[in-house]
Structure formats: C-alpha cells, structure tokens
Amino acid sequence: MSFVSLAMGGGGRLYRRLVEEYFLPAFANAELQKMNDAAVCGLSGDRIALTTDSFVVQPRFFPGGDIGRLAVCGTVNDLAVSGARPMYLTCSMIIEAGFPLEELARICTSMAETARQAGVQIVTGDTKAVEKGGCDGLFINTAGVGLFDSAQRILPQRPAVGDAILVSGNIGYHGMAILSARENFGFEPPIPSDVAPLNQIIDCLLRAVPQISCLRDATRGGVAAVLNEWAQQEQCHIVLQREQVPVAGEIATACDLLGLDPLYLANEGRFVAAVNAVHAQRAISALHAHTLGKDAAIIGYVTEQGQALVSEKTVFGANRIVDMPEGERFPRIC
Amino acid sequence: MSFVSLAMGGGGRLYRRLVEEYFLPAFANAELQKMNDAAVCGLSGDRIALTTDSFVVQPRFFPGGDIGRLAVCGTVNDLAVSGARPMYLTCSMIIEAGFPLEELARICTSMAETARQAGVQIVTGDTKAVEKGGCDGLFINTAGVGLFDSAQRILPQRPAVGDAILVSGNIGYHGMAILSARENFGFEPPIPSDVAPLNQIIDCLLRAVPQISCLRDATRGGVAAVLNEWAQQEQCHIVLQREQVPVAGEIATACDLLGLDPLYLANEGRFVAAVNAVHAQRAISALHAHTLGKDAAIIGYVTEQGQALVSEKTVFGANRIVDMPEGERFPRIC
Numbered sequence: 237m238s239f240v241s242l243a244m245g246g247g248g249r250l251y252r253r254l255v256e257e258y259f260l261p262a263f264a265n266a267e268l269q270k271m272n273d274a275a276v277c278g279l280s281g282d283r284i285a286l287t288t289d290s291f292v293v294q295p296r297f298f299p300g301g302d303i304g305r306l307a308v309c310g311t312v313n314d315l316a317v318s319g320a321r322p323m324y325l326t327c328s329m330i331i332e333a334g335f336p337l338e339e340l341a342r343i344c345t346s347m348a349e350t351a352r353q354a355g356v357q358i359v360t361g362d363t364k365a366v367e368k369g370g371c372d373g374l375f376i377n378t379a380g381v382g383l384f385d386s387a388q389r390i391l392p393q394r395p396a397v398g399d400a401i402l403v404s405g406n407i408g409y410h411g412m413a414i415l416s417a418r419e420n421f422g423f424e425p426p427i428p429s430d431v432a433p434l435n436q437i438i439d440c441l442l443r444a445v446p447q448i449s450c451l452r453d454a455t456r457g458g459v460a461a462v463l464n465e466w467a468q469q470e471q472c473h474i475v476l477q478r479e480q481v482p483v484a485g486e487i488a489t490a491c492d493l494l495g496l497d498p499l500y501l502a503n504e505g506r507f508v509a510a511v512n513a514v515h516a517q518r519a520i521s522a523l524h525a526h527t528l529g530k531d532a533a534i535i536g537y538v539t540e541q542g543q544a545l546v547s548e549k550t551v552f553g554a555n556r557i558v559d560m561p562e563g564e565r566f567p568r569i570c
Numbered sequence: 571m572s573f574v575s576l577a578m579g580g581g582g583r584l585y586r587r588l589v590e591e592y593f594l595p596a597f598a599n600a601e602l603q604k605m606n607d608a609a610v611c612g613l614s615g616d617r618i619a620l621t622t623d624s625f626v627v628q629p630r631f632f633p634g635g636d637i638g639r640l641a642v643c644g645t646v647n648d649l650a651v652s653g654a655r656p657m658y659l660t661c662s663m664i665i666e667a668g669f670p671l672e673e674l675a676r677i678c679t680s681m682a683e684t685a686r687q688a689g690v691q692i693v694t695g696d697t698k699a700v701e702k703g704g705c706d707g708l709f710i711n712t713a714g715v716g717l718f719d720s721a722q723r724i725l726p727q728r729p730a731v732g733d734a735i736l737v738s739g740n741i742g743y744h745g746m747a748i749l750s751a752r753e754n755f756g757f758e759p760p761i762p763s764d765v766a767p768l769n770q771i772i773d774c775l776l777r778a779v780p781q782i783s784c785l786r787d788a789t790r791g792g793v794a795a796v797l798n799e800w801a802q803q804e805q806c807h808i809v810l811q812r813e814q815v816p817v818a819g820e821i822a823t824a825c826d827l828l829g830l831d832p833l834y835l836a837n838e839g840r841f842v843a844a845v846n847a848v849h850a851q852r853a854i855s856a857l858h859a860h861t862l863g864k865d866a867a868i869i870g871y872v873t874e875q876g877q878a879l880v881s882e883k884t885v886f887g888a889n890r891i892v893d894m895p896e897g898e899r900f901p902r903i904c
Contacts, residue, residue: 326622379713
C-alpha cells in the first residue's frame with residue numbers, strides 16, 4: 237500500500253502525478269484534463285470560469301496578510317489568470333472545536349475587505365465543525381465564478397516559440413514571509429507577504445495587450461513550477477536570464493542566508509505571462525503603470541520546440557537547468 | 571473570549587447564530603442574506619446557481635455510501651432544491667499525510683460514479699496535504715454551479731398559509747446509518763444511508779407542479795430543522811401530523827431503542843416541499859412515480875401567520891412543539 241505524502245500537496249512533480257493518476261482518470265472530462273487553474277464552462281451561449289482552492293496556511297496570520305485574505309486572493313487570481321472577470325465566491329470553513337470566535341471574526345473581516353478590494357461577492361457558504369484535534373484550527377475553501385465578456389478573446393493558455401516570459405513583480409515574498417513567520421527567523425522589519433488580488437492589473441494588461449499567450453499566478457512551487465509546467469505542456473525550451481529576474485534586496489539576502497532560490501518560493505500577488513516578443517515591451521509598460529506591477533520584467537524567452545526544458549543563463553554566462561520542484565519543501569504556505 | 575463549539579457546526583440554532591453573527595455581516599450582500607442553500611447569480615441575462623459544501627463525515631465509508639458519494643450528492647441536492655439544473659462541480663480535498671492512496675482512489679471512483687448518475691461534471695479541483703495530525707484523514711469540499719432554463723419560473727422559496735408540507739420519502743436513514751456505523755450498534759442487516767442525487771426526482775416534481783412554493787433537502791438537523799427555518803423565515807405556524815410522517819420499520823425500531831426522534835435525523839436523499847394544498851395530490855403522484863419518491867407523503871400544513879411555530883398532532887390527538895434542534899447532537903454526519 238502506498239500513501240499520500242506531504243510532497244504530493246505541493247505544486248511539483250509528485251502533486252502532478254497525484255492529479256494525473258487519481259483525479260483526471262476518475263473525473264475524466266475535457267475541461268478538467270486541461271489542468272488550468274479555472275475551468276471554463278459553457279453556459280447556454282455564455283461562458284463562466286469556475287475554480288476552487290482550499291487554504292490551510294500555518295500560521296494563519298502573517299506579515300502582510302492572513303488565511304482569509306489569502307483565500308479570497310487565491311481564488312480571485314485563479315479566475316483572473318484564466319482571463320475571466322472574477323464575480324462570485326463561495327466560502328466553506330472547517331473549524332476545530334475550541335477555535336476562538338474573535339479570530340474567526342478577524343478572518344471574516346479580512347475576507348470581506350479583500351473581496352471588496354477585488355470587486356467580488358462571497359455569495360454562499362457552509363461551515364463544518366470538527367472535534368478538537370479533528371483539524372488544525374481552521375481551513376477555508378473558496379470556489380469562484382468568473383465571467384467572460386462576450387466580445388473577449390479567450391486566452392489560448394499556450395506559450396509559443398518566440399514568446400517572451402514576463403513576471404509581474406519581484407518574487408519570493410509570500411513563501412519567505414510564511415517561512416520566516418513560522419520559523420521565527422526574526423528578520424527586522426519582518427518580510428511581508430505579497431498576497432493581493434491580481435484581477436485589476438491583469439485587466440489592465442489584457443486591455444493593453446490582448447495578444448497574451450498565457451497567464452499563470454506563481455503560487456506553490458513559484459515561478460520555476462509555472463515555467464516547467466508550460467515547458468512540459470508544449471514540449472518547449474524556455475531560457476531564463478537570471479539577472480533579469482526581479483528580486484528585492486531583502487528577499488535576496490534572506491535566500492542567501494537560508495540557501496533558497498527565489499524562483500521556487502511561492503508568490504500570492506505575482507503572475508507570469510507569455511506573449512510574443514513583439515508585444516513584450518507594451519506589456520511591460522502596461523504592468524509598470526499599475527502599483528502591483530512596478531517591478532515587472534522580461535525574464536526569458538521560449539526559444540524552441542522539441543524538448544521540455546527550462547534553463548537559465550547565469551550572470552557568469554553558464555547554462556543551468558531550472559528543475560521542476562519535486563514536491564513541497566515548505567508545506568502549508570497557502 | 572468565546573469559542574466555536576461542535577454544536578455550531580450543526581444545522582440548528584447555534585449554527586444559525588454563528589452564520590448570522592459572523593458571516594452575514596462580514597460578507598454582507600443580498601444573495602448571501604437569503605441563506606438559501608445555493609446562491610442565484612445574475613450572469614449577463616442568464617442566471618446560475620452556485621453552492622458549496624465541505625464534508626468531514628466519520629466514518630468515511632458507511633452502509634449505502636461514502637464521503638465521496640456524499641460530497642457529490644450534497645452539492646447536487648443543494649443546487650436541485652434551488653430549482654436549478656446542476657451542471658458543474660468543483661472538488662477540493664484536504665488530505666492528511668499518510669492517507670492511503672487506495673482509499674483515495676475508491677473515493678474518487680465513487681465521486682465519479684455519483685457524478686455520472688447525477689449528470690454533472692467535476693470540472694476543476696485542488697488538493698492540499700497537511701502533516702499527520704493536521705486533519706482527520708480526508709476532507710472534501712465540493713462547490714457547484716447550476717443553470718436555470720430561461721423559460722423556468724424561479725421558486726419563491728417561501729412557504730405560504732394554505733401550503734401542504736410534503737416529504738419525498740421515509741426519513742432518518744442517513745443519520746441512523748452514520749450513527750450506527752460509528753457506534754457499532756450492530757443492526758443486522760446494517761442500516762444504509764439514503765444518500766442519493768435528488769435532481770432527477772425534483773425535476774419530475776417541478777415539471778408536474780411548477781407551483782411549488784419551496785424545496786429544501788433535509789440534511790443536518792433533519793426535517794425538524796427545515797420546518798423550523800421556514801416557520802422562522804415567514805413567521806408562520808406549521809402543523810405536522812405525526813402519523814403521516816413516513817418512517818420505515820427499521821428506523822422506527824432503532825429510534826425507539828436509542829430514544830431518538832426521526833424528525834431530527836439527517837437525510838441525504840430526501841427533501842421537504844411546500845406547495846398550495848390544491849396541488850398537493852398532484853405533487854405526491856409525481857413523487858410516487860419516481861423510485862426515490864415511493865414513500866412520499868403529505869405530513870402537515872402551514873396553518874396561519876403571526877407566530878413562528880412548528881407543532882405536531884400526536885396519534886393520541888395531543889399538540890406538541892417540534893423545536894429547532896439546538897446544535898449538532900451527532901457531529902460529522904456529513
């Protein structure tokens with residue numbers, strides 16, 4: 237008998253295997269098979285996007301956010317990267333008996349504020365309580381529905397040779413914030429999460445550059461996981477330019493101290509885009525015009541088809557493979 | 571400081587207070603305020619129903635079903651009682667490290683079979699793993715989207731004076747199945763859950779009697795909770811006729827043994843309907859024509875407005891109040 241491991245809950249290879257071996261065959265349908273973050277569902281001529289995400293982050297409150305803000309942003313962002321306009325959220329909580337109501341209230345307030353900020357409504361919910369020890373405090377599931385404007389082009393969600401790879405801001409904040417809050421690294425000032433709703437900046441980008449090939453928020457497994465998934469999906473080679481990857485000084489320092497690579501750290505307010513290089517500068521300008529996008533940068537290119545590979549050119553000119561993360565090195569970061 | 575209690579996760583008064591004090595104010599919007607099982611969301615002229623439910627049932631496998639079948643039926647039924655045609659489901663799992671993959675596979679298969687039976691698709695999903703002890707095995711969230719046909723009348727979801735109260739079948743099976751499986755009561759043969767998708771029988775009913783006032787599946791808190799919620803909502807008096815309530819012999823015997831009232835036991839394949847008494851016989855005929863409805867019966871009437879009250883006439887002619895269940899006497903039945 238084999239068992240679920242923590243690694244299978246990460247964004248990496250083992251997670252993918254779990255999904256491919258268990259969920260895809262069981263629930264077999266074309267939409268699920270695409271393994272996009274949100275499903276696009278035909279609806280008598282119109283289309284909605286539908287997504288779901290459960291949140292088990294530990295600690296529940298961290299610099300820059302909390303589990304409630306995360307639960308709203310995570311689902312809003314999954315809808316936004318599908319190209320849909322996030323509209324309606326559901327909220328289901330599993331709560332351990334003995335959980336302080338004050339804390340629950342803080343989390344609800346945070347969810348409500350974040351929903352207002354993102355312009356979405358939480359329209360239905362459900363709560364289960366389990367006995368003490370039945371779960372670790374509080375888990376939140378949010379599912380979401382997004383709408384495609386009828387005139388709108390559906391993103392192909394396929395990177396192509398000749399596409400530039402863009403990242404919408406400096407990376408690694410969420411993963412490092414959770415890690416340092418949990419392990420009490422005591423960075424001063426504390427490193428804040430980047431958790432934020434991305435629908436408005438994505439809307440700006442898509443208006444300026446409707447030709448975008450694909451979008452993905454860089455959560456579990458970080459930018460490295462997104463790029464490896466794209467390379468795998470299209471059997472293409474993506475070449476990163478390491479020195480172009482925007483990393484803030486405090487994240488770079490913390491990564492050096494801890495021996496971590498920011499490419500693998502989770503983000504909750506950053507996305508990766510692929511767009512034909514011809515349009516890349518226009519996309520960067522659109523991103524720079526938004527508060528959340530001021531550090532946006534072109535970090536690489538899709539160079540050829542044939543082999544699924546992500547590699548990087550280091551500052552010293554060497555080529556190095558950027559591997560798919562194996563599993564979740566840091567569980568419960570979302 | 572006050573704390574979440576197990577009772578707050580039940581279908582009763584304390585659960586309602588939790589929702590009214592924490593979720594409604596925080597997420598304040600008209601659709602949530604209605605506290606229907608599914609939200610009806612405008613969608614550029616069309617409307618969808620949207621619902622969510624988390625499942626933490628213990629044990630995960632029980633006579634007549636398992637957590638997977640329950641997770642699909644629960645959400646399908648929430649959509650069906652809203653009058654919508656269930657279409658798309660999401661599935662998010664929180665899994666404890668060390669959970670056997672074989673069991674996960676069985677659960678996935680069961681979900682897939684139930685989805686096929688109900689005619690819905692599970693179109694997107696998410697999985698989180700937590701460390702050993704972080705949750706009790708496996709929790710499943712399903713959210714669902716249902717569609718309203720454009721010609722279709724939206725149910726008022728308000729009972730009115732002069733309405734008959736119908737129940738779609740004999741009651742108490744799910745609650746008793748879980749309870750006896752958990753406590754090893756050793757009934758022979760074991761009492762099976764009634765867990766089943768209700769969308770087809772509800773479709774039959776609504777085609778035959780479009781005048782239905784309201785529908786609700788009688789899950790946590792049983793038929794007693796549904797009727798008390800309706801009485802509360804409309805400030806009306808509902809009079810039950812105890813001898814008309816369909817209860818199978820094995821459930822009646824088990825209830826007698828354990829000192830339980832089947833009106834308070836959870837069902838996962840039964841619903842309650844209110845419809846003007848003029849149409850009640852036609853509704854019963856429609857229900858009797860379906861396998862799941864062969865024991866359907868008229869069990870009472872909405873007699874007057876003014877006071878929120880559910881009472882019953884016993885077989886001996888006495889009047890007795892049927893109270894709202896206080897909380898969850900039997901946690902984790904779904």
